[in-house]
Amino acid sequence: MANLVEVNDTAGALSAERRLEWNYRPETVAHHTLSMRDFVRLVERHKRMILIVIALITLPVLAYQLLSPNRYSSTSQVQVQLIDEVGTNQADISNRNEVRVSNAVRLHRSRSSAEAVVNDLDLLDDPDFLKEMGAPADGSVKMHRAINTLLGMLSVTSEPASDLIQVTITSGSPELSARIANQYPLSVSKVRTRRGTEQREQLLQSLLTERDEREEAARSASSALAEFRRDAGMPFGLGTNENLSYMNQIAAEAASASANSAGSSSRSAVIAGAAGLRSTAQATSAAVQQLEKQQATLLAEKARLGATFGSGHPDMARVTSELSSVESALASQRADARAAAQAVANAEAAQMREMARSQAAQDAARAGRLQGALASVQSKAFENNSNSVRLAELERDDALANSAFSSIVERIEQIRAQMQLEGVNTTVVSPAVADYDRISPAPAKMTVMAMLGSAVLGIMMALGIELADGRLRTSAHVSRHFGLPTLGMLPRIEAGLSEKIAESPVIQDPHSLFAEAARSIYSEMRGLRTHAGSQSVLITSPLPNDGKSTVSLTLAAAAKVMGQSVVLVDLDLRMKGLLKDVQANLDTPDIVDVLSGRASLDDLLQDPEAKPMLDTPDGLSPEDIDNAFAQDTGRIVILSAKRPVENPAAILTAQRLRHLLAALKQHFDLLIINAPAALAVRDARAMCDFTDHTLVVSRWGRTTIEQMSATLETLSGRADGVVFDHVDYAEHARRQYGDAIQFYVAASDYYSDNYEASPTLRERFMRLFRRKQAARDGYSY
Known part of the structure; x- marks a missing residue:
């Protein structure tokens, strides 16, 4: 061994x-990536905890869904409009309407709006709404609970870049949810405009009274001015300044007419002298032009034949004879053309002299008439000078009275337009309809969602435990980290x-x-x-x-x-x-x-x-x-x-x-x-x-x-x-x-x-x- x-x-x-x-x-420590196999092992490692999490979440959700009463919802589509004083919807031309839509959403969620809906629909006496409230209450506590119940039933949403908001009411009665959803925008509008409308009505009444007074004053001033013009024989526009301008205009036209008359006489004499000086040396006609072309042709042919054959050639004699005939005829035609041209010139000169004389006579007559009119106007103007001061005073009074009346009428119209249109208005564009398809409970859907969500939560918890667990257990841990x-x-x-x-x-x-x-x-x-x-x-x-x-x-x-x-x-x-x-x-x-x-x-x-x-x-x-x-x-x-x-x-x-x-x-x-x-x-x-x-x-x-x-x-x-x-x-x-x-x-x-x-x-x-x-x-x- x-x-x-x-x-x-x-x-x-x-x-x-x-x-x-x-x-x-x-430096040898490597980064570890979680593979699919590692993920499966992680789930298997913590399967008990994951199953417990799924059970703790899914079972209560399932029990709640099975024991919950049926719930129905109704939604009304409301458009938020920004109206100016002339009735134009500014939301259509301005991209700043998102803030107003957001403010409208907040106003719908306010307790004052909920209280207005409760009062408008008399919900405290509605059996369906009392069921939503649950335990009975009295006095202010009852209204407080009703507001809280209604806010719990309410859901107000809006989409970006849109002026529409959705008012959704969820309750156990489809009819109740539809009635509240349709009433909500109306009650909110009342809450928004209530105080402003009261102030504008008081202002409008005072403006109407003042308008009547100013209207009477304007009528009196206009009547006094008209009577004075009639009695003084001064039509509208014939005051001192108007008469002076009119006289200056007539005098200028008279001077212009006299100058034109003198000019026309001089021009007539000049035209008469110039007509006799007109020359006819260059007068011509179609026959003269034809003979001149023949003469040029014969001269060219004579020059060619002389250069080729000499002066004794028969063709040379023929050409010379034809050339003499053409020149004789040409001289005769030119004399006729000059005589005709002279006659035409004499006629035109006579016509021009007569026209110049006529124009001179016309200008002289016009100048005389203008001088007479000027004298008449000057005489009338001097007569109206004594009345000009009173006329100006009456015209000022008339202008001030009419201006005041127009101002008060414009103000009244503006107040009326504001009361009807101006400001942020909400309009129901799609009323809510009772929907008898329940939205909850949905046991199957919610249970599946709870299972999936709890499974994800359990896996995330398992992953978090693994990441937070820094304890060593395997050789892979030691190798990877150290x-x-x-x-x-x-x-x-x-x-x-x-x-x-x-x-x-x-x-x-x-x-x-x-x-x-x-x-x-x-x-x-x-x-x-x-x-x-x-x-x-x-x-x-x-x-x-x-x-x-x-x-x-x-x-x-x-x-x-x-x-x-x-x-x-x-x-x-x-x-x-x-x-x-x-x-x-x-x-x-x-x-x-x-x-x-x-x-x-x-x-x-x-x-x-x-x-x-x-x-x-x-x-x-x-x-x-x-x-x-x-x-x-x-x-x-x-x-x-x-x-x-x-x-x-x-x-x-x-x-x-x-x-x-x-x-x-x-x-x-x-x-x-x-x-x-x-x-x-x-x-x-x-x-x-x-x-x-x-x-x-x-x-x-x-x-x-x-x-x-x-x-x-x-x-x-x-x-x-x-x-x-x-x-x-x-x-x-x-x-x-x-x-x-x-x-x-x-x-x-x-x-x-x-x-x-x-x-x-x-x-x-x-x-x-x-x-x-x-x-x-x-x-x-």
């Missing part, structure tokens, strides 16, 4: 370089380990799950070696009571079973614990005796009780045993204190402790140091220098990520692996983390344990109680 151990040690040594890559490095390997997971023993080494499950029940897990952790620990020979391991944990003493004693027992000689040195001397109880049962020197010099190391090594051999296996002869265990010492030495030490620093000096540990490594195959908790004191960090490897014990389901992270920082990363202790295999498998432990029940044939169902809630409570009791007793494991 020793040979098998050596082979295992050699294989572990070959993989040491790979294991060193697992040393804690914070980049360290998990050497094994030691099952929980309800009764705890015995104070006698020989009663350890690893030795007493080698086929148990606990023994298998212990041997597996031992093998993983031996695989950490980087050199042959003795191995030293430091065992620590984040906090006390995490189980480092249990792990240390279990590893020592596993090493004994594997044929190794092991010494377990307990350096956690401050607290009472399992190793101190074991030391108290041994009749051997403790660590205080050895370090203080009262006992030597030889006394410890030579004590037969300190190195017990393995029991003889059944069915083997003494010869077989000698052959199988020829090199197997198979002993455990426990070196602890029999009681807590008050001042451990006084005896654990570095030099003395180093000598002791060096001597122990020369005599044993495995040295295990049980160090104090890393977060309690700083001794564990200093003790890391005394050993080859450091293992951190994590209490399953109790040690948190923060505690482990702080522990590794305290150890300056001097950690080679993690060992889980107090692992509840049944609970771990139920949680379905997806590791090997999930299937341990299926492999139970390899173990001698009797597997039972998962613990009940009472058993878990009692287990928790025992843990707290042990913690109060100060027991360290």
